[in-house]
Amino acid sequence: DTAVSQTPKYLVTQMGNDKSIKCEQNLGHDTMYWYKQDSKKFLKIMFSYNNKELIINETVPNRFSPKSPDKAHLNLHINSLELGDSAVYFCASSQDFSQPQHFGDGTRLSIL
Amino acid sequence: QQQVKQSPQSLIVQKGGISIINCAYENTAFDYFPWYQQFPGKGPALLIAIRPDVSEKKEGRFTISFNKSAKQFSLHIMDSQPGDSATYFCAATSGKAAGNKLTFGGGTRVLVKP
Numbered sequence: 001d002t003a004v005s006q007t008p009k010y011l012v013t014q015m016g017n018d019k020s021i022k023c024e025q026n027l028g029h030d031t032m033y034w035y036k037q038d039s040k041k042f043l044k045i046m047f048s049y050n051n052k053e054l055i056i057n058e059t060v061p062n063r064f065s066p067k068s069p070d071k072a073h074l075n076l077h078i079n080s081l082e083l084g085d086s087a088v089y090f091c092a093s094s095q096d097f098s099q100p101q102h103f104g105d106g107t108r109l110s111i112l
Numbered sequence: 113q114q115q116v117k118q119s120p121q122s123l124i125v126q127k128g129g130i131s132i133i134n135c136a137y138e139n140t141a142f143d144y145f146p147w148y149q150q151f152p153g154k155g156p157a158l159l160i161a162i163r164p165d166v167s168e169k170k171e172g173r174f175t176i177s178f179n180k181s182a183k184q185f186s187l188h189i190m191d192s193q194p195g196d197s198a199t200y201f202c203a204a205t206s207g208k209a210a211g212n213k214l215t216f217g218g219g220t221r222v223l224v225k226p
Contacts, residue, residue, distance in 0.1 A: 040218075097208035103148075
């Protein structure tokens with residue numbers, strides 16, 4: 001069973017649209033994260049949640065809104081998509097703030 | 113401002129050789145330094161990690177060397193194999209104090225030639 005799973009794996013859409021990416025972890029972890037990997041493969045934190053509570057919002061535009069309906073899920077909703085949003089988005093989870101993070105396989109978002 | 117600098121950007125090594133990747137950090141609050149391995153189309157996978165109270169950690173063919181005074185750490189891959197061809201990322205975090213956010217280096221693409 002996949003520990004951290006994201007859907008969809010690929011997302012192609014037009015500028016201005018609204019889209020969501022879902023993330024689920026079956027590891028029983030308390031903390032979940034979203035990272036963005038740009039075209040140069042640079043990885044940067046976007047958000048972290050602990051027990052459904054937002055802990056980090058790393059100066060991400062408010063067009064990005066994470067939602068955590070329960071500890072096992074952290075979804076990412078993006079409004080008014082822009083060309084610069086094209087990237088691979090990774091969800092990750094950890095048991096708590098002192099434990100290693102486990103990553104999903106990413107969602108490749110392409111904006112036309 | 114890139115708080116973790118990684119070099120080289122790419123590396124070609126013969127099978128059986130040693131791959132060495134270096135990272136330098138600025139934030140002295142960092143207290144956990146993991147290395148991640150990423151294959152194309154996959155997410156980063158934790159390879160090995162170290163805390164600053166030790167100078168070296170070895171797991172199989174992978175060794176981290178850590179120099180706290182120089183604020184540098186490195187990954188050595190011994191007896192490199194073609195299956196090790198991947199992108200490697202160093203990272204650092206100050207744990208709970210910073211919400212456990214990982215600050216990544218820019219990555220090193222390693223190609224192991226048979």
